[in-house]
Amino acid sequence: MDDAMLSDQRELVEQIEAAGWDVTDLELSAYDSPWSDEDAPEATVTITARKPYESDGADSSDESEDETDDNPFRLK
Secondary structure, eight states, rough: OOHHHHHHHHHHHHHHHHTEEEEEEEEOOOOOOOOOOOSSSEEEEOOOOOOEOOOOOOOOOOHHHHHHHOOOSSSO
């Protein structure tokens, strides 16, 4: 695997983490392009990240949530 690919991967992770995301999984695949006659390899990066969001100020107690929840599929 090329050092430039790994450097680019680290840069992508840094940018995602700087935006407040937690990287939970990462995959870098290097291959020779089947569509190009060039000898330069290509890479695909798959990044899985999570970011928790605050609720919209709703009361977090279970009782008040159940009282206002009109979802017909939720057991009460």
